Amino acid sequence: xxxxxxxxxxxxxxxxxxxxxxxxxxxxxxxxxxxxxxxxxxxxxxxxxxxxxxxxxxxxxxxxxxxxxxxxxxxxxxxxxxxxxxxxxxxxxxxxx
Numbered sequence: 001x002x003x004x005x006x007x008x009x010x011x012x013x014x015x016x017x018x019x020x021x022x023x024x025x026x027x028x029x030x031x032x033x034x035x036x037x038x039x040x041x042x043x044x045x046x047x048x049x050x051x052x053x054x055x056x057x058x059x060x061x062x063x064x065x066x067x068x069x070x071x072x073x074x075x076x077x078x079x080x081x082x083x084x085x086x087x088x089x090x091x092x093x094x095x096x097x
Contacts, residue, residue: 009061012038018067023074026085035060040074042085051082 010018016030019040029041038058043050053074058066078086 009063010067012058012060012062015058015062015067015070019071019074022071026088032058032060038070040070042074042078042082044085044088049082049085051078051085053077 012032019030020028023042025045027043027045030038032038033054036057036059037054038056039052039054040056041050041052056070056073058070062070075086
């Protein structure tokens with residue numbers, strides 16, 4: 001008989017905290033647009049450079065895998081629309097040679 005895999009879920013606010021930490025030093029604003037979608041705004045403290053990603057599928061309770069998928073979706077939009085922001089956030093600095 002196959003065993004069930006239990007995946008821990010986190011509340012929306014905990015997932016938002018992961019996004020804040022992941023995208024440092026950018027300023028991150030995360031909010032639910034509806035029970036099934038969220039909006040994320042990224043900006044730099046001393047700049048007018050910013051990006052808003054809307055209609056990100058989400059729920060009030062997320063698995064770590066779902067949070068990772070949200071991060072990938074945001075990064076893809078940054079790469080495409082505001083590459084200068086993509087090159088500045090902390091995790092990407094660690095990826096540079």
